[in-house]
Amino acid sequence: xxxxxxxxxxNLARAATFYDALLGxxxxxxxxxxxxxxxxxxxxxxxxxxxxxPFDGKPATVGNGGMVALVMDGxxxxxxLHAKALELGGTDEGAPGPRGDxxxxxxxxxxxxxxxxxxxxx
Numbered sequence: 001x002x003x004x005x006x007x008x009x010x011n012l013a014r015a016a017t018f019y020d021a022l023l024g025x026x027x028x029x030x031x032x033x034x035x036x037x038x039x040x041x042x043x044x045x046x047x048x049x050x051x052x053x054p055f056d057g058k059p060a061t062v063g064n065g066g067m068v069a070l071v072m073d074g075x076x077x078x079x080x081l082h083a084k085a086l087e088l089g090g091t092d093e094g095a096p097g098p099r100g101d102x103x104x105x106x107x108x109x110x111x112x113x114x115x116x117x118x119x120x121x122x
Contacts, residue, residue: 004039004048005068007114008060012038015051018088018111023049025084026070026077062113072120075104081118082106093117 009015016038020030023040028049032039037052049068054060072078079096085108086092093115096106105119 002047004041004050006037006050006052007068007110007112008054009051009112010053010060011112012036012051012053014111018090019049019051021088022081022084022090022110025081026072060112062109062115067107067115067117069105069117069119072118074120074122078104078106078118078120082108085110085116 019038019040023029026042028040028042030038031041031044031048032050036055037050039048039050041048049070070081072081075096082092082096088111090108090110092107093109094105094107096104096118099105102121103119104122105117107115107117109115
């Protein structure tokens with residue numbers, strides 16, 4: 001159902017450096033880009049993640065209550081992605097751990113304050 005998710009940034013070059021390194025850890029690479037946005041995916045037939053300068057020219061803002069969740073294939077991958085986000089300058093929003101019956105997740109914010117989570121079941 002989901003084709004792609006986009007978050008805003010005020011500094012595309014800085015966001016690109018962060019997401020190239022972060023998403024590279026899960027095998028994602030750039031597959032579309034322009035002077036206003038960049039999109040990453042692990043395959044052109046799977047959902048993508050993108051970062052963009054706001055089209056209206058106003059400052060990028062973080063949505064309260066909004067979050068992008070990235071599915072991982074195990075707890076070690078959740079732990080690794082969360083650690084990489086913090087290593088790259090992201091901020092911790094909840095260390096990886098169990099969150100209810102069979103759900104394991106770690107939460108963080110990117111350099112622009114957008115909230116993301118890495119999760120798996122099991």
